[in-house]
Amino acid sequence: xxxxxxxxxxxxxxxxxxxxxxxxxxxxxxxxxxxxxxxxxxxxxxxxxxxxxxxxxxxxxxxxxxxxxxxxxxxxxxxxxxxxxxxxxxxxxxxxxxxxxxxxxxxxxxxxxxxxxxxxxxxxxxxxxxxxxxxxxxxxxxxxxxxxxxxxxxxxxxxxxxxxxxxxxxxxxxxxxxxxxxxxxxxxxxxxxxxxxxxxxxxxxxxxxxxxxxxxxxxxxxxxxxxxxxxxxxxxxxxxxxxxxxxxxxxxxxxxxxxxxxxxxxxxxxxxxxxxxxxxxxxxxxxxxxxxxxxxxxxxxxxxxxxxxxxxxxxxxxxxxxxxxxxxxxxxxxxxxxxxxxxxxxxxxx
Numbered sequence: 001x002x003x004x005x006x007x008x009x010x011x012x013x014x015x016x017x018x019x020x021x022x023x024x025x026x027x028x029x030x031x032x033x034x035x036x037x038x039x040x041x042x043x044x045x046x047x048x049x050x051x052x053x054x055x056x057x058x059x060x061x062x063x064x065x066x067x068x069x070x071x072x073x074x075x076x077x078x079x080x081x082x083x084x085x086x087x088x089x090x091x092x093x094x095x096x097x098x099x100x101x102x103x104x105x106x107x108x109x110x111x112x113x114x115x116x117x118x119x120x121x122x123x124x125x126x127x128x129x130x131x132x133x134x135x136x137x138x139x140x141x142x143x144x145x146x147x148x149x150x151x152x153x154x155x156x157x158x159x160x161x162x163x164x165x166x167x168x169x170x171x172x173x174x175x176x177x178x179x180x181x182x183x184x185x186x187x188x189x190x191x192x193x194x195x196x197x198x199x200x201x202x203x204x205x206x207x208x209x210x211x212x213x214x215x216x217x218x219x220x221x222x223x224x225x226x227x228x229x230x231x232x233x234x235x236x237x238x239x240x241x242x243x244x245x246x247x248x249x250x251x252x253x254x255x256x257x258x259x260x261x262x263x264x265x266x267x268x269x270x271x272x273x274x275x276x277x278x279x280x281x282x283x284x285x286x287x288x289x290x291x292x293x294x295x296x297x298x299x300x301x302x303x304x305x306x307x308x309x310x311x312x313x314x315x316x317x318x319x320x321x322x323x324x325x326x327x328x329x330x331x332x333x334x335x336x337x338x339x340x341x342x343x344x345x346x347x348x349x350x
Contacts (some may be wrong), residue, residue, distance in 0.1 A: 136170055139163065140171070143164040186227035188226060189225070192221075193223065194221055194222075196232050200232060201215065201217070201254075203236065204243065211243065211246055211248045212248050212249055213252050214250070216253040217253075218253075225334070233304075233307060234304050234307050234308065235270070237300040237303060238300075238327050239270060241301070245325065246272055250273045251271075251272065251273045252271070254269070255269045255271070257269065265331050265332060265333050266334060269329075270326075271326045271327075286315070286317070304327075308329050316328045316330060
């Protein structure tokens with residue numbers, strides 16, 4: 001009969017609601033959904049209401065309404081609440097990402113404007129420095145002629161020698177400035193570190209011998225991916241700083257050590273036992289025109305850091321007054337064949 005079919009349908013409906021409530025409630029608990037309270041209410045209504053509705057259908061009790069549909073309604077309401085909250089959260093996330101993207105675009109635009117402005121200033125400054133070198137060369141030539149002229153008295157020759165010395169010093173500073181202002185993009189290729197280090201020590205051999213500095217070289221025969229000319233500039237600047245800071249009999253070491261965090265990179269270290277850098281100057285010593293020496297121009301470390309950054313390397317400086325300075329260039333990438341060798345077997349020289 002129709003009543004029997006309706007009774008069977010309602011009983012099946014109650015069983016399905018109970019099973020569905022258990023599954024959905026367990027899922028809500030596991031995911032900590034926002035509509036958990038509504039799910040809990042629906043679960044209780046379906047579980048208790050199912051028994052109530054079956055009892056009503058069997059005629060065991062008399063009730064004017066069914067509780068099962070109330071539980072189903074609460075489940076639908078909970079789902080609507082969760083969907084609304086998730087949609088709001090998604091919209092909030094999208095808006096946050098949009099805001100961050102706009103900030104990034106604006107920062108890139110500012111950096112582009114600053115880079116263009118810096119390039120214009122560098123070009124102008126390089127032009128001024130280049131034009132200054134021409135008359136400076138003339139002054140130097142005239143002073144040099146005075147020092148060798150046979151009919152010039154000794155006091156004039158002394159003054160001319162002083163002019164020559166100051167002209168050389170000014171030309172050297174202009175050269176450093178031009179190197180700093182005209183840094184090009186690095187031409188990356190495999191570089192034998194032993195060869196570059198050996199050449200740097202050969203060039204500076206008279207300065208090392210004049211101060212009787214002890215030296216130690218340990219590169220492990222590493223082959224690195226870098227611009228060879230820039231690596232030489234870095235080493236020469238760091239070594240000149242160390243030599244200037246050292247007293248006779250001090251030491252100057254140059255090491256290359258593999259990174260503990262990665263087998264494909266290493267660290268170049270220049271270590272001296274010189275005067276060290278005062279603590280108040282250590283944080284600013286990389287800035288252009290900041291120097292702790294009366295005869296320094298403050299571009300050496302600024303150039304070193306800039307060349308390192310162009311390679312993607314990091315520059316770290318640690319120093320103690322009276323004990324010495326350690327400069328480390330981290331993240332130097334090894335050539336593929338060299339990086340695959342786990343034990344490079346260090347070599348040393350002096």
